[in-house]
Amino acid sequence: MIEALRKLGLSDLEARCYLALHGQSPSSGYEVSKQVSVSRSNVYAALRGLVEKGVCRAEEGEPVTFAAIPIGQVVKLLQSEFERTARLLESELTPVPDPPPFFSNWKGDQQVDLAVRRLAANARDQILVDLWAEDLHRVEESLLAAERRGTAVHLMVIGEVPTELKRVIIHSVPPGGPNKSRNFSMLLDKETAILGSFSRHAPASALESNHPAVLNVLDTSYFHDVVMMRIENDFARELEERYGKDYALIRREHPEMHPKN
Secondary structure: OHHHHHHOOOOHHHHHHHHHHOOOOOEEHHHHHHHHOOOHHHHHHHHHHHHHOOOEEEEOOOOOEEEEOOHHHHHHHHHHHHHHHHHHHHHHOOOOOOOOOOEEEEEOHHHHHHHHHHHHHHOOOEEEEEEEHHHHHHHHHHHHHHHHOOOEEEEEEEOOOOOOOOEEEEEOOOOOOOOOEEEEEEEEOOOEEEEEEEEOOOOOEEEEEOOHHHHHHHHHHHHHHHHHHHHHHHOHHHHHHHHOHHHHHHHHHOHHHOOOO
């Protein structure tokens, strides 16, 4: 909870003081300092900061007491302030031209998660997603938020997993399951892409790009996967009779397709 309040612009001590006051009757700085186990001088400074930010109110008396503004009112205040600032920035800053082709590397779970959330939040029309069932929880909320605002999210997931997303294709798990790392990709409005890997044994890493070659590869790969899954579903017996289980004949004829050990 403290971390969530810090993301709203409160310091660590301000967040602790707000939580100490939340749902309670007005309290003096001395009473709050006892609850948070911090000196009164520091607590009074934090309480003054909360009053200045509009998330607490001071009630005159002897002594002065402080009360938390209900969290619903605080959230609406911050939303209105954010929207006002956003409108100002959009009106004052000249739109930049489309960026030239770029490649950006993101390393670590936090950077990758932020990049995914940013891209999903800015997608307008369509998101194509390809990932393993084990990793859906990392991106699902961002995808659901995109769906709620009208963006068409198409998820191809390897393995069974419950989800509230509307357009889902379940891909069978290949023999042997995932490697040490599990690859994922997202193609957004066919203008930007992010692809990378998640792993239990190493931090996540990803590449973000708007290069036409990268966009085309992901778009074509998604199309081929959808077509192949439909063909395999409709002609499973014929395919196995002709090429063997898991296309063993084709694999023997093309050893270059064998996965690395």
